[in-house]
Structure formats: C-alpha cells, structure tokens
Amino acid sequence: MSEHLAAVPFGETGTLPPFADWATFPFTGDLRVKPFETPVLPEPPRAGAGGVDCEACDKPDEDFLWSDDHWRVGSTREPSGLPAVLFLFPREHYDLVDLPPALAASYGPMIQRVERAYLSLGGIGRVHQNKWGDGAEHLHLWFFGRPAGMLQFRGSFLTMWDDVLPPIPTDQWRDNLHRIAASLAEGGGTAYA
Ligand SMILES: [Zn+2]
Numbered sequence: 001m002s003e004h005l006a007a008v009p010f011g012e013t014g015t016l017p018p019f020a021d022w023a024t025f026p027f028t029g030d031l032r033v034k035p036f037e038t039p040v041l042p043e044p045p046r047a048g049a050g051g052v053d054c055e056a057c058d059k060p061d062e063d064f065l066w067s068d069d070h071w072r073v074g075s076t077r078e079p080s081g082l083p084a085v086l087f088l089f090p091r092e093h094y095d096l097v098d099l100p101p102a103l104a105a106s107y108g109p110m111i112q113r114v115e116r117a118y119l120s121l122g123g124i125g126r127v128h129q130n131k132w133g134d135g136a137e138h139l140h141l142w143f144f145g146r147p148a149g150m151l152q153f154r155g156s157f158l159t160m161w162d163d164v165l166p167p168i169p170t171d172q173w174r175d176n177l178h179r180i181a182a183s184l185a186e187g188g189g190t191a192y193a
Pocket of ligand 1: 048054055056057058092093094
C-alpha cells in the first residue's frame with residue numbers, strides 16, 4: 001500500500017475532487033465520498049482465473065458478433081444508452097501481460113479495426129477504449145462510442161453516461177451490432193450478428 005494511502009485513517013471520507021463540477025460529470029446535488037475500506041490482501045482471484053470456468057473461453061463463436069482464428073468481438077447482452085458497447089477478446093485465455101508476441105503484434109491492428117467498424121455506423125463523435133480486467137482475468141478491451149455532438153458526454157464519464165441514459169431501442173441496437181459485425185468481416189473473419 002502506498003504511503004499516502006497508509007496515512008489516511010480508514011473509515012474517514014475524502015473531499016469531492018474538482019471534476020464533480022465539470023460539465024461532463026453526470027451527477028449533481030449533495031454528493032459525498034464513501035468511507036475508504038481497508039485493503040484486501042492477497043486479492044481474491046478474478047472470474048475465470050487460470051482459464052477455469054472462464055466465460056470468455058467457454059462461449060461458442062456464435063455468441064459473439066465476429067471472430068477469426070485469433071480474436072473475437074462481442075457486445076453487452078442488452079442495449080444500453082450508447083449505440084453499442086463492444087469487447088475485444090483474444091480467442092485463447094491470456095491477459096494483456098502474458099499475450100504471446102504474435103498476438104500482441106496483432107492487438108493494435110485489431111483495436112483499429114474495431115474502432116473503424118464502430119465509426120462505420122456514422123454519427124459517432126469518438127470511440128473510447130478501456131482495459132480494466134478487475135472482474136475477469138481473460139483480456140477484454142471495452143469500446144464505447146460517443147454520439148456525435150454530445151459534448152456533455154466527452155471523456156471518461158462516458159462509461160457512466162452509458163448507464164444513466166435510457167437504453168436505445170432494441171431493434172436499433174441489433175441493427176448497429178449487425179452493421180459493426182459486417183464491417184469487421186469486410187477485413188476477414190466471420191460475422192455472426
Ligand atoms: Zn478465458
């Protein structure tokens with residue numbers, strides 16, 4: 001644990017950071033920071049640790065939008081506020097830190113392909129990627145597209161706006177996924193959506 005955190009008495013709360021006043025912050029009103037919890041060490045294993053009972057490994061290709069020999073692209077199970085939320089997975093069970101060199105070399109081009117496929121929908125201001133991996137061990141990169149012109153949704157709070165906004169109509173969402181899968185398949189691989 002870093003020294004500056006060790007100096008914080010657990011159970012106390014911090015003050016709100018400046019971003020609480022930013023135009024892009026989704027919330028207003030009387031907000032308070034939660035009490036800091038004590039560290040948990042060693043940390044509990046993540047879902048699918050070691051490739052055992054790993055959802056990303058176990059799902060058939062047909063449950064994804066698109067796949068090829070090395071990569072698979074999926075989405076959330078239900079529509080959310082943004083046009084689509086996508087995930088890029090290696091087919092085999094790796095985290096980023098242990099991705100073999102050949103797969104690591106194709107990771108960048110795959111990120112570019114998924115971003116281009118998302119942008120092919122039109123009306124997208126920006127596509128953001130996030131790799132957290134705190135929940136599941138199998139590498140999965142998130143893609144969030146910001147609707148063009150929605151400057152209030154700029155930046156990292158887009159992930160919160162995705163949950164705050166009402167879900168887009170299911171028909172529109174399925175059409176978006178179909179078009180993204182078709183766009184990916186133009187460069188090879190198989191589309192399933
Ligand atoms: Zn896995």
